[in-house]
Amino acid sequence: MDLHVSLVPGLLELKNPILSAAGTFGSGLEYMPYGDITQLGGIITNGLTLRPCMGSPMPRIAETPSGLLTSVGTQSDGAEYFLREALPQLPWREVPVIPNLNANFVDDFSELAGMLAAEEGIAALEVNLSCHNDNRSGQRFSQNPVTAARAVSAVKRAAGNKPVIAKLSPQIMDIVEVARSVEAAGADVISCIGKVQGLAVDVRERRSVLGNITGGLSGPAVKPLALRCVWQIARTVDIPVIGVGGIRSALDVLEFLLVGAHAVSVGSASFSDPETIFRIVQELPAVCEEYGISDISEFRGSMQA
Amino acid sequence: MSTGYSENVGIRKYYFHALDPGAFARHKEKNKPRGGTMITPIRAELTVTDNVPFGQPVPGPEGERRFYALTLERPEWKSWQPGQFIMLRPLSCEASVWARPMTICRVTSQSLVLFIRVVGPGTDRFSRLKSGDKVVVWGPLGTGFEMRPDTPTLLLARGVGIAPFAGYADMHPDTSNLSMLFGHTLPSSNYPTDAMAARMEVESLHDRTPEELETFHSVMRQRMTEYKERGGICLACGPMPFLKKAWKVANELDLPTQLLLEERMSCGIGACLGCSTITSKHWPDPVKAGLPVQTCTSGPVFWAKELDLDASIPARRS
Numbered sequence: 001m002d003l004h005v006s007l008v009p010g011l012l013e014l015k016n017p018i019l020s021a022a023g024t025f026g027s028g029l030e031y032m033p034y035g036d037i038t039q040l041g042g043i044i045t046n047g048l049t050l051r052p053c054m055g056s057p058m059p060r061i062a063e064t065p066s067g068l069l070t071s072v073g074t075q076s077d078g079a080e081y082f083l084r085e086a087l088p089q090l091p092w093r094e095v096p097v098i099p100n101l102n103a104n105f106v107d108d109f110s111e112l113a114g115m116l117a118a119e120e121g122i123a124a125l126e127v128n129l130s131c132h133n134d135n136r137s138g139q140r141f142s143q144n145p146v147t148a149a150r151a152v153s154a155v156k157r158a159a160g161n162k163p164v165i166a167k168l169s170p171q172i173m174d175i176v177e178v179a180r181s182v183e184a185a186g187a188d189v190i191s192c193i194g195k196v197q198g199l200a201v202d203v204r205e206r207r208s209v210l211g212n213i214t215g216g217l218s219g220p221a222v223k224p225l226a227l228r229c230v231w232q233i234a235r236t237v238d239i240p241v242i243g244v245g246g247i248r249s250a251l252d253v254l255e256f257l258l259v260g261a262h263a264v265s266v267g268s269a270s271f272s273d274p275e276t277i278f279r280i281v282q283e284l285p286a287v288c289e290e291y292g293i294s295d296i297s298e299f300r301g302s303m304q305a
Numbered sequence: 306m307s308t309g310y311s312e313n314v315g316i317r318k319y320y321f322h323a324l325d326p327g328a329f330a331r332h333k334e335k336n337k338p339r340g341g342t343m344i345t346p347i348r349a350e351l352t353v354t355d356n357v358p359f360g361q362p363v364p365g366p367e368g369e370r371r372f373y374a375l376t377l378e379r380p381e382w383k384s385w386q387p388g389q390f391i392m393l394r395p396l397s398c399e400a401s402v403w404a405r406p407m408t409i410c411r412v413t414s415q416s417l418v419l420f421i422r423v424v425g426p427g428t429d430r431f432s433r434l435k436s437g438d439k440v441v442v443w444g445p446l447g448t449g450f451e452m453r454p455d456t457p458t459l460l461l462a463r464g465v466g467i468a469p470f471a472g473y474a475d476m477h478p479d480t481s482n483l484s485m486l487f488g489h490t491l492p493s494s495n496y497p498t499d500a501m502a503a504r505m506e507v508e509s510l511h512d513r514t515p516e517e518l519e520t521f522h523s524v525m526r527q528r529m530t531e532y533k534e535r536g537g538i539c540l541a542c543g544p545m546p547f548l549k550k551a552w553k554v555a556n557e558l559d560l561p562t563q564l565l566l567e568e569r570m571s572c573g574i575g576a577c578l579g580c581s582t583i584t585s586k587h588w589p590d591p592v593k594a595g596l597p598v599q600t601c602t603s604g605p606v607f608w609a610k611e612l613d614l615d616a617s618i619p620a621r622r623s
Contacts, residue, residue, distance in 0.1 A: 026576035057618040061579035271571040
């Protein structure tokens with residue numbers, strides 16, 4: 001069965017609709033003992049920053065019902081370290097490598113994008129719009145259609161012909177408005193959703209279980225929210241959508257395709273079993289067959305509304 | 306609290322390193338695993354062969370303190386090192402339940418043995434595993450303890466921190482060079498104390514009061530001083546307050562000491578970045594000196610002088 005997906009014709013072609021999600025797959029190298037990473041549709045790396053970044057205080061992770069609450073704070077060795085130490089080891093000729101960009105200023109997004117886009121081994125760039133915008137007293141880029149667009153167009157200008165993926169946060173009154181705005185700013189693809197802010201507390205200790213107090217919720221707990229966002233966006237914009245949130249099986253992949261996603265990113269499920277994403281890739285054709293799907297582009301967005 | 310880090314220093318080091326592209330290659334060469342071969346972890350679905358409570362449950366303010374020896378069939382590992390760990394998850398759990406890191410206690414020809422203290426829902430699930438249940442395991446992960454057969458080696462253990470030293474004693478060619486100082490607040494019958502005593506000299510100190518804990522700390526300092534004088538090394542495993550004490554004394558005495566750190570982890574393979582610890586200026590890769598590294602991949606066994614356990618990362622906006 002042909003699972004090929006063309007996200008940006010000629011520039012971002014995936015052999016199947018399954019990518020890794022930022023922050024859950026390292027640089028990709030970490031998962032090489034557990035499967036063949038060249039079999040993935042693409043690798044979206046852990047968040048990269050322009051300069052090395054310490055990240056959040058410990059503890060950073062907590063298990064919650066059907067979810068994982070984390071505050072890593074984009075700990076990163078920096079983009080240059082990634083380009084020098086990780087990228088040359090990645091099989092980027094066989095699988096698209098897509099760094100996830102994090103910055104707190106539009107100019108930093110721009111510089112970071114320029115540095116990464118210049119590399120042959122980089123297929124596309126994903127802009128994390130959940131970052132705090134220090135030009136606007138720390139408001140998240142994605143909270144405002146104008147700042148979201150500004151970050152995207154800065155990255156787009158610096159990225160040359162490399163496709164730009166805008167990753168949206170669901171924490172806004174109307175995610176569709178932001179989606180339209182980043183599309184107008186030149187985003188080639190939208191991915192959603194980013195993590196949802198949450199809090200987990202310890203009553204005995206009377207404190208948060210995370211060092212940074214709040215964290216981002218991911219895992220199956222957020223899947224319905226992600227499906228809703230993907231559905232709303234995919235029926236509105238003309239660019240492809242990558243669905244992210246709580247995917248842990250091939251059937252979950254079909255759910256996202258049904259509501260209009262072109263592709264999906266598998267996130268924290270890779271933590272509960274490093275084989276998850278490889279198993280999903282392997283099982284997808286059989287599950288498609290089981291549900292009578294012979295052409296995924298025909299199946300895409302076919303939910304009766 | 307000192308963070309051991311200022312952004313400017315970090316950047317300067319970073320660019321300095323950028324001018325010397327050979328530095329990382331030299332670092333990797335220097336830090337090749339012993340024997341020159343990488344131990345590649347594998348993922349396996351294994352059967353539980355036994356799960357027995359260790360000693361009597363001890364009542365406590367946060368519920369009963371319970372200990373288990375969990376035995377799994379042996380994974381098809383080509384090799385492993387004491388100090389390394391596995392990620393463990395019951396197969397029957399919903400996939401939304403994450404795995405837990407467990408230090409490897411022993412590996413025999415037939416089995417993989419883990420020593421578990423129930424501290425929360427994850428370890429409680431492990432305590433309910435029964436013979437015949439299936440678990441998902443990936444490992445062996447991380448770094449192992451230094452083994453110098455002819456060097457006097459002091460093993461410092463507190464509580465469940467005794468676990469990796471069973472395997473260490475199994476693999477050590479001359480256990481007459483090993484001795485252990487074991488501190489515990491619960492009865493020694495909750496721990497494999499007797500099994501350890503059968504292999505080496507064990508000094509077991511039970512502390513029930515803050516004064517008795519002080520005694521343990523002063524005995525620890527004495528022993529570490531003796532091993533410094535004898536040209537020995539020291540290996541420590543236990544809870545963080547204890548490791549911090551050992552870390553301070555080791556640095557004060559300049560005694561070569563390794564610490565096995567325990568951290569919350571969700572992946573165990575360097576992807577989730579949940580288990581960071583901060584390095585000291587002695588970290589072999591200068592670009593990462595004073596910066597976070599992962600306990601799962603750079604550790605869990607670290608040389609004491611290469612870490613800065615007093616450092617913490619400042620809180621950021623939520």
